[in-house]
Amino acid sequence: MGKGFDGEVLVKAEKVVKSFPGVWEHLILDHVDFDVRAGEIHALLGENGAGKTVLANILSGFYTLTEGQIYVRGRPVTIKSPKDALRHGIGMVHQEFTLVPPLTVAENVALGLRKYSSFSFPIREVERRLRELSERYGLRVNPRARVEDLSVGEQQRVEILKVLYWEPEVLILDEPTSVLTPEEVDDLFRVLRNMADEGKGVVLITHKIEEVKKVADRVTVLRLGKHMGTMRVDEVDEERLLKLMIGDVEPFRPTRTRVKQSSKPVLRVEDLHVVGSEGVEAVRGVSFEVREGEIFGIAGVAGNGQRELVEAITGLRKASRGRIIIMGRDVTNRSPREIADLGVRHIPEDRRRTGVVEGMTLGENMILRDYRSQPFSRLGVLNLKFIGEFTQKMVKEFEILAPDIWETEVRILSGGNIQRLILARELWREPRLVVAFHPTYGLDLKALRHTHNIFMKLREKGTAILLISEDLDEIMSLSDRIGVMFEGKLVGILDAEKATIDKIGKMMTGIYAE
Amino acid sequence: MRERLLKVLRKLSESLIAVVIGLLGGAFLMILYGYDPWLAYRALFTGAFGDLSGIFETLAFATPLIMTALTFAVGVRAGLFNIGAEGQMYLGAMGAVMIGGALSLPPGIHLVAATLFGMLLGALWSLPVSALKIYRGVHEVVSTIMLNWVAFWLVMYLITYHFAEPGRAERAVPAQETARYQIIGASLTTVIFVVIGFALLTYFIIWRTTAGYELRLVGYNPEAAQYAGISSVKATYLSFFIGGLAAGLAGASQVLGRPPSWTVYATMGNLLNLGFEGIGVSLIGRNHPIGIIFAAIFYGGLVHGGRFMEFEVGVASELVRAINGIIIIALSIPEIISLIGRIVRRRRE
Numbered sequence: 001m002g003k004g005f006d007g008e009v010l011v012k013a014e015k016v017v018k019s020f021p022g023v024w025e026h027l028i029l030d031h032v033d034f035d036v037r038a039g040e041i042h043a044l045l046g047e048n049g050a051g052k053t054v055l056a057n058i059l060s061g062f063y064t065l066t067e068g069q070i071y072v073r074g075r076p077v078t079i080k081s082p083k084d085a086l087r088h089g090i091g092m093v094h095q096e097f098t099l100v101p102p103l104t105v106a107e108n109v110a111l112g113l114r115k116y117s118s119f120s121f122p123i124r125e126v127e128r129r130l131r132e133l134s135e136r137y138g139l140r141v142n143p144r145a146r147v148e149d150l151s152v153g154e155q156q157r158v159e160i161l162k163v164l165y166w167e168p169e170v171l172i173l174d175e176p177t178s179v180l181t182p183e184e185v186d187d188l189f190r191v192l193r194n195m196a197d198e199g200k201g202v203v204l205i206t207h208k209i210e211e212v213k214k215v216a217d218r219v220t221v222l223r224l225g226k227h228m229g230t231m232r233v234d235e236v237d238e239e240r241l242l243k244l245m246i247g248d249v250e251p252f253r254p255t256r257t258r259v260k261q262s263s264k265p266v267l268r269v270e271d272l273h274v275v276g277s278e279g280v281e282a283v284r285g286v287s288f289e290v291r292e293g294e295i296f297g298i299a300g301v302a303g304n305g306q307r308e309l310v311e312a313i314t315g316l317r318k319a320s321r322g323r324i325i326i327m328g329r330d331v332t333n334r335s336p337r338e339i340a341d342l343g344v345r346h347i348p349e350d351r352r353r354t355g356v357v358e359g360m361t362l363g364e365n366m367i368l369r370d371y372r373s374q375p376f377s378r379l380g381v382l383n384l385k386f387i388g389e390f391t392q393k394m395v396k397e398f399e400i401l402a403p404d405i406w407e408t409e410v411r412i413l414s415g416g417n418i419q420r421l422i423l424a425r426e427l428w429r430e431p432r433l434v435v436a437f438h439p440t441y442g443l444d445l446k447a448l449r450h451t452h453n454i455f456m457k458l459r460e461k462g463t464a465i466l467l468i469s470e471d472l473d474e475i476m477s478l479s480d481r482i483g484v485m486f487e488g489k490l491v492g493i494l495d496a497e498k499a500t501i502d503k504i505g506k507m508m509t510g511i512y513a514e
Numbered sequence: 515m516r517e518r519l520l521k522v523l524r525k526l527s528e529s530l531i532a533v534v535i536g537l538l539g540g541a542f543l544m545i546l547y548g549y550d551p552w553l554a555y556r557a558l559f560t561g562a563f564g565d566l567s568g569i570f571e572t573l574a575f576a577t578p579l580i581m582t583a584l585t586f587a588v589g590v591r592a593g594l595f596n597i598g599a600e601g602q603m604y605l606g607a608m609g610a611v612m613i614g615g616a617l618s619l620p621p622g623i624h625l626v627a628a629t630l631f632g633m634l635l636g637a638l639w640s641l642p643v644s645a646l647k648i649y650r651g652v653h654e655v656v657s658t659i660m661l662n663w664v665a666f667w668l669v670m671y672l673i674t675y676h677f678a679e680p681g682r683a684e685r686a687v688p689a690q691e692t693a694r695y696q697i698i699g700a701s702l703t704t705v706i707f708v709v710i711g712f713a714l715l716t717y718f719i720i721w722r723t724t725a726g727y728e729l730r731l732v733g734y735n736p737e738a739a740q741y742a743g744i745s746s747v748k749a750t751y752l753s754f755f756i757g758g759l760a761a762g763l764a765g766a767s768q769v770l771g772r773p774p775s776w777t778v779y780a781t782m783g784n785l786l787n788l789g790f791e792g793i794g795v796s797l798i799g800r801n802h803p804i805g806i807i808f809a810a811i812f813y814g815g816l817v818h819g820g821r822f823m824e825f826e827v828g829v830a831s832e833l834v835r836a837i838n839g840i841i842i843i844a845l846s847i848p849e850i851i852s853l854i855g856r857i858v859r860r861r862r863e
């Protein structure tokens with residue numbers, strides 16, 4: 001640590017302004033200064049929508065800047081394309097992967113190397129270089145493996161190698177840890193440190209303060225497009241960073257007011273069996289209850305049947321055996337609409353694909369649940385005026401950052417804002433039962449707290465909440481009772497008071513059952 | 515508001531660039547064959563829009579195309595590739611002949627009944643397509659192509675053997691006086707108002723009603739629709755049904771609203787390809803009911819004005835068609851690109 005403070009300034013951005021005219025009234029980047037030095041890991045910290053990705057895209061040639069100047073090693077340059085950026089030694093690893101699954105690692109890397117014609121595909125040469133690079137930075141990947149057989153963490157290594165192949169001096173990684181397990185994160189950080197030690201400048205984009213503390217030398221904080229400051233990480237504490245990042249936030253108060261804790265079950269699942277998409281039984285005999293005013297958490301490693309369980313409860317997948325009873329009605333294998341009409345709301349796992357219609361507008365997405373009821377529509381005709389006002393209200397209340405409710409397609413909203421949209425739409429009516437799958441995944445701190453507060457409020461009002469999450473902290477701090485799922489079964493149900501992280505962790509891996 | 519304007523302006527300018535490219539392509543062809551493109555295009559334009567009768571004639575050509583284009587567009591909005599307008603249009607014309615030509619009814623009622631029956635037959639002809647898709651998973655491209663042929667031979671058979679005009683076997687009984695739309699001028703009749711009204715109604719249904727909302731939702735993202743409890747069955751039926759009504763009206767308009775023949779020829783020459791041309795018109799009009807009206811007028815102008823390139827400048831009629839083809843392809847490209855983009859996106863997901 002600390003080697004990079006006096007390194008040469010490799011890339012510098014001066015007073016960068018970015019606007020999207022016609023989409024946003026305000027500036028997306030408002031005179032932002034940023035620089036990267038040789039040998040440092042420089043964190044770019046900010047909430048969802050702060051402009052981190054936009055800034056990175058400007059440096060790496062995917063967007064052009066509206067105003068401002070970029071310097072490479074002190075010389076002013078104009079970066080017109082990603083190729084241009086790579087020639088100037090700036091490479092970027094995007095948040096979304098851009099790999100071709102049926103091809104091998106080496107083939108994927110070679111695809112980006114246009115200097116070769118398709119006749120002389122130097123695949124052996126690419127494989128050799130890849131081995132060398134993997135070795136040098138500790139990025140373990142087999143160049144001959146097919147990408148579709150790789151884990152997400154490995155795929156990310158391929159993305160990094162794809163950029164490293166160009167030998168960039170500055171490497172920008174956009175929220176690389178969001179898809180990784182904790183061990184993979186540690187591995188990645190070691191790799192980043194190796195690169196910095198070698199004299200590269202590394203830019204790590206994140207919204208997690210602990211990552212900044214853990215690995216970065218310097219940090220630049222963005223908030224809503226404004227540059228809040230750049231400082232050495234060893235000279236700043238977490239609290240200050242938090243304050244810079246989000247300003248003043250409402251505190252999270254898990255005031256566990258022992259709600260009248262009625263014993264009336266809202267949801268009852270009895271010996272449920274569900275067959276998953278791959279044809280194997282994914283849920284294998286699960287029974288539990290969620291009562292009025294209770295948050296029932298389900299912990300577990302992803303892929304242990306949680307998805308199928310949720311789909312069965314919400315009517316999206318057939319159960320092969322067992323019963324699901326909601327509000328005293330047997331709804332096993334009923335349609336999603338019948339179940340929703342009982343007052344059940346669902347925050348889905350895959351928000352972009354299932355939770356919204358990306359090609360439609362914010363207003364149109366906001367009424368997905370309610371469009372058939374008055375005053376959203378009357379006699380089958382949509383009441384656009386009311387829908388507009390309603391959406392406006394939701395946008396305010398849930399702080400959804402969107403330029404216009406009727407004109408912008410939801411596609412351009414950031415993931416955090418899409419999740420806010422879904423939360424607003426699903427929760428405003430105070431439903432009887434909420435099935436929430438990773439409700440805060442990818443949300444920034446402010447939105448996360450906001451969501452947790454809403455959950456607590458709903459709980460006080462008697463809503464039953466089934467919370468499925470991989471985030472143990474979330475499960476532990478919100479739930480009244482916790483069920484742990486392992487290989488399609490609930491291996492135990494604990495009262496929140498008696499649950500410890502250690503115990504749950506053991507149950508999640510099947511070491512221990514209650 | 516400002517953004518909507520920008521969006522419309524962007525689409526308009528894309529289309530204008532496409533027109534210029536198309537015209538240049540056509541000009542290139544003409545130069546290649548030794549014609550003067552300037553004179554030819556002037557003849558085309560003055561022929562199509564230069565005087566009132568030219569405009570009327572252009573609008574008359576546009577009338578059925580507005581409807582067959584709508585068939586395709588409503589399909590696209592629901593995520594379907596409905597190319598069944600051709601056959602449904604034949605059935606619509608047949609329905610108009612059956613009521614308008616072969617039956618005698620009181621004035622007023624006669625015209626309405628003949629129009630509605632034509633539309634209904636067109637819509638009925640779309641039902642097997644919906645049913646095959648929903649219950650058997652048969653892709654609509656396959657089923658509509660097959661049904662187009664069945665419709666072709668069926669209508670030809672009916673006209674030749676059961677509804678031929680006595681003494682003039684080459685055509686079906688023409689619509690009776692009580693079942694004809696009023697002539698506005700040239701071969702344009704008031705049926706164009708019915709057609710435009712139907713396009714506007716469709717616009718309203720798709721963007722302002724819950725049923726249209728469901729239809730678009732299913733078209734954009736079937737998975738989200740399922741999550742919201744919306745059945746794709748209803749949306750599919752609705753889309754094909756509206757499309758069938760439109761195509762039926764297209765056919766009926768050629769019988770009840772197109773002098774001088776007021777009927778269908780046994781060769782079907784006056785109907786042939788109106789359904790397929792609607793696909794091009796729909797793409798030019800960005801699959802939007804309002805855009806389609808203008809696209810059809812433009813297309814009608816090309817068809818009608820094209821004749822003047824032939825009369826006045828002597829451009830061979832095959833070449834006129836080739837030139838029109840180039841212009842239409844150039845104009846369809848922006849929408850084709852965005853359609854492909856949508857398909858690719860869906861695949862990737």
Ligand SMILES: Nc1ncnc2c1ncn2[C@@H]1O[C@H](COP(=O)(O)OP(=O)(O)O)[C@@H](O)[C@H]1O
Binds near residue numbers: 023414
């Ligand atoms: N291509 C675009 N068009 C319009 N708005 C955009 C575009 N890309 C990003 N934005 C907007 O810019 C803001 C900053 O986004 P982004 O840089 O992705 O945030 P983050 O800091 O979470 O990476 C967001 O409000 C986003 O909606």
Ligand SMILES: [Mg+2]
Binds near residue numbers: 052053095174175
């Ligand atoms: Mg981002």
